[in-house]
Amino acid sequence: MDKRGRIATEILVFMILVVAVSAVIFFLVSIGAIKVKENVPTQPILNTEFLPGSRSGYLALKTFEFCDFVGSNFECEETKNEFRRAENVYVRFLVESSTYNRDVALIRNYQILNPLGEVVFEADQKNNYFFEITSNKQSEPVVFADYFVMDDDAQLGEYTLKVIIENPLLDKKVMANKKFMVVE
Numbered sequence: 001m002d003k004r005g006r007i008a009t010e011i012l013v014f015m016i017l018v019v020a021v022s023a024v025i026f027f028l029v030s031i032g033a034i035k036v037k038e039n040v041p042t043q044p045i046l047n048t049e050f051l052p053g054s055r056s057g058y059l060a061l062k063t064f065e066f067c068d069f070v071g072s073n074f075e076c077e078e079t080k081n082e083f084r085r086a087e088n089v090y091v092r093f094l095v096e097s098s099t100y101n102r103d104v105a106l107i108r109n110y111q112i113l114n115p116l117g118e119v120v121f122e123a124d125q126k127n128n129y130f131f132e133i134t135s136n137k138q139s140e141p142v143v144f145a146d147y148f149v150m151d152d153d154a155q156l157g158e159y160t161l162k163v164i165i166e167n168p169l170l171d172k173k174v175m176a177n178k179k180f181m182v183v184e
Contacts (some may be wrong), residue, residue, distance in 0.1 A: 115157030
């Protein structure tokens with residue numbers, strides 16, 4: 001019995017100390033002795049998932065092609081892998097993603113590497129969703145199309161386009177590399 005009373009007393013003393021220290025800190029903040037940052041971004045207190053594990057679903061890069069031109073319907077007029085300096089390099093991706101709570105959100109990032117392996121262009125959009133949709137389907141096909149222009153003084157040789165497509169709702173990422181040539 002004496003041991004139980006001692007443990008209860010220690011817990012009570014500890015709780016009183018916590019309350020007293022908190023009160024002193026709040027008092028020092030209120031009189032200005034301790035400065036608090038005012039421009040801190042707010043985040044939810046429970047910014048976590050309690051049941052760890054990946055969300056079910058899939059993300060697949062179905063097609064990845066270089067084109068002569070991509071039309072208004074996102075159709076590739078003619079596929080090719082050789083481009084001249086100062087020419088538009090069109091690229092088209094077909095991505096298929098399963099939905100999560102009837103939503104799809106996709107982020108597209110890419111890098112272009114020159115023949116020496118140096119990064120000459122990088123598009124990194126961490127939280128910029130290029131595609132968001134609500135769908136009643138189990139999966140949704142999405143077509144991305146873009147182009148970039150090779151410089152007049154671009155090095156001749158084999159370039160690599162690295163593509164990263166992410167679905168933050170599913171916590172899934174797919175990456176692919178494709179080579180193209182810059183010729184005279």
